[in-house]
Amino acid sequence: MCGIxxxxxxxxxxxxxxxxxxxxxxxxxxxxxIVTCAAGELVRRAGxxxxxxxxxxxxLEDLPxxxxxxxxxxxxxxxxxxxxxxxxxxxxxxxPIALAHNGNLVNAASVRTELxxxxxxxxxxxxxxxxxxxxxxxxxxxxxxxxxxxxRQMRGAYSLVAMVPGRLIAARDPLGFRxxxxxxxxxxxxxxxxxxxxxxxxxxxxxxxxxxxxxxxDVGGLHSFKPFESERAAPCQFEHVYFAxxxxxxxGVSVQSVRKKLGEQxxxxxxxxxxxxxxxxxxxxxxxxxxxxxxxxxxEMGLVRNHYVGRTFIEPSQQIRxxxxxxxxxxxxxxxxxxxxxxxxxxxxxxxxxxxxxxxxREAGAAEVHLxxxxxxxxxxxxxxxxTPLREELIAANRTLEETREFIGADSLGYLSLEGMLQASGKxxxxxxxxxWTNEQPVALPPAEYQQxxxxxxxxx
Ligand code: SF4
Numbered sequence: 001m002c003g004i005x006x007x008x009x010x011x012x013x014x015x016x017x018x019x020x021x022x023x024x025x026x027x028x029x030x031x032x033x034i035v036t037c038a039a040g041e042l043v044r045r046a047g048x049x050x051x052x053x054x055x056x057x058x059x060l061e062d063l064p065x066x067x068x069x070x071x072x073x074x075x076x077x078x079x080x081x082x083x084x085x086x087x088x089x090x091x092x093x094x095x096p097i098a099l100a101h102n103g104n105l106v107n108a109a110s111v112r113t114e115l116x117x118x119x120x121x122x123x124x125x126x127x128x129x130x131x132x133x134x135x136x137x138x139x140x141x142x143x144x145x146x147x148x149x150x151x152r153q154m155r156g157a158y159s160l161v162a163m164v165p166g167r168l169i170a171a172r173d174p175l176g177f178r179x180x181x182x183x184x185x186x187x188x189x190x191x192x193x194x195x196x197x198x199x200x201x202x203x204x205x206x207x208x209x210x211x212x213x214x215x216x217x218d219v220g221g222l223h224s225f226k227p228f229e230s231e232r233a234a235p236c237q238f239e240h241v242y243f244a245x246x247x248x249x250x251x252g253v254s255v256q257s258v259r260k261k262l263g264e265q266x267x268x269x270x271x272x273x274x275x276x277x278x279x280x281x282x283x284x285x286x287x288x289x290x291x292x293x294x295x296x297x298x299x300e301m302g303l304v305r306n307h308y309v310g311r312t313f314i315e316p317s318q319q320i321r322x323x324x325x326x327x328x329x330x331x332x333x334x335x336x337x338x339x340x341x342x343x344x345x346x347x348x349x350x351x352x353x354x355x356x357x358x359x360x361x362r363e364a365g366a367a368e369v370h371l372x373x374x375x376x377x378x379x380x381x382x383x384x385x386x387x388t389p390l391r392e393e394l395i396a397a398n399r400t401l402e403e404t405r406e407f408i409g410a411d412s413l414g415y416l417s418l419e420g421m422l423q424a425s426g427k428x429x430x431x432x433x434x435x436x437w438t439n440e441q442p443v444a445l446p447p448a449e450y451q452q453x454x455x456x457x458x459x460x461x
Contacts, residue, residue, distance in 0.1 A: 043063055111153065376415050
């Protein structure tokens with residue numbers, strides 16, 4: 001879970017990158033960073049925390065140059081520590097280079113072990129650093145060829161931006177797990193994880209990067225090539241279900257439109273005899289709208305979200321029931337009391353939050369609380385860059401539907417089917433990644449490779 005941006009050829013590149021990271025803040029709140037390039041040198045400012053905590057006017061003024069890359073991070077591989085804050089910036093024998101990465105490289109641990117055995121010294125625990133080590137060792141003169149050489153050795157998910165003096169480079173893995181779009185801001189080029197960035201900075205959407213594509217931006221314009229062999233496509237279906245912003249267009253499709261269709265399909269498959277449809281905000285809102293529209297049942301914002309909760313808060317010593325959830329979500333008693341409600345959520349992971357939300361609704365006086373979920377049961381962790389827990393923590397991987405309903409405390413529980421999710425998205429199963437619902441990995445991992453996922457597993461514990 002990360003967001004990346006690159007800007008080439010703009011006089012206020014750092015400010016544009018900063019604004020872009022604001023638009024991508026939902027993709028990671030652990031750390032934020034920007035690297036700019038001026039007079040052949042890279043300047044980096046980065047730190048732990050959200051964009052507003054890391055960057056001030058003074059910090060941005062310390063970032064000169066007309067090209068920049070930026071990153072917001074939510075750790076998947078590599079612990080949450082300042083050494084792992086991206087973009088990485090370093091100097092190798094071809095000169096300075098900076099790199100920001102979204103995705104997870106499934107063979108990073110085994111590549112790292114080999115490199116360390118040969119004497120490489122790593123400064124981070126991030127999978128991304130392996131790309132830089134491999135690029136530095138590549139026996140080719142040009143840095144773009146070196147990156148291609150490095151990426152050819154990596155497996156898994158990457159959408160990335162790299163910067164060297166005079167050039168910005170963007171790449172998307174051959175299966176296309178994570179999104180990356182190209183835009184134009186006046187004469188400048190912009191690449192970003194999601195199109196909501198272009199709306200904020202006033203850029204025009206040009207096109208999505210193709211899977212397996214490398215794009216190089218320099219004073220001569222934009223140059224594209226596809227150095228990687230074409231494999232099957234595996235864009236992450238979870239981007240449309242939960243992760244991407246609803247005002248973005250991801251993989252060529254409007255996220256809000258998919259979410260509404262998921263809700264309509266959910267009603268067709270898992271109807272509920274209730275008085276009112278209530279979304280679990282924010283990501284349940286669009287599927288709930290679709291569910292209400294298809295069913296004709298009134299839609300009510302029966303849970304209100306506090307958007308201003310920070311990362312930490314002090315709990316009162318005298319315990320308040322469900323304080324952790326209550327500080328983020330408050331039920332509107334006037335809308336729920338005495339009514340049979342169906343809660344619409346985008347996913348159920350551990351089940352603990354759903355259980356608390358159902359309790360909140362009952363305490364607010366709801367006569368019945370039914371839960372409908374706009375994707376299938378999550379039964380496996382994600383190896384490609386979304387921070388889902390380990391299998392033993394996933395409720396649907398360890399309990400039957402009835403046991404899950406009982407744990408959550410809902411009057412009934414229904415998930416959207418895999419077929420229904422794909423139908424609503426207009427996709428075939430071989431066109432997207434659905435591994436967290438099917439355990440069928442689009443990147444075949446031999447058993448030994450699973451053993452090598454040490455970094456990944458450790459990061460999740
Ligand atoms: Fe997305 Fe799930 Fe595949 Fe991960 S496993 S890339 S979350 S669909």
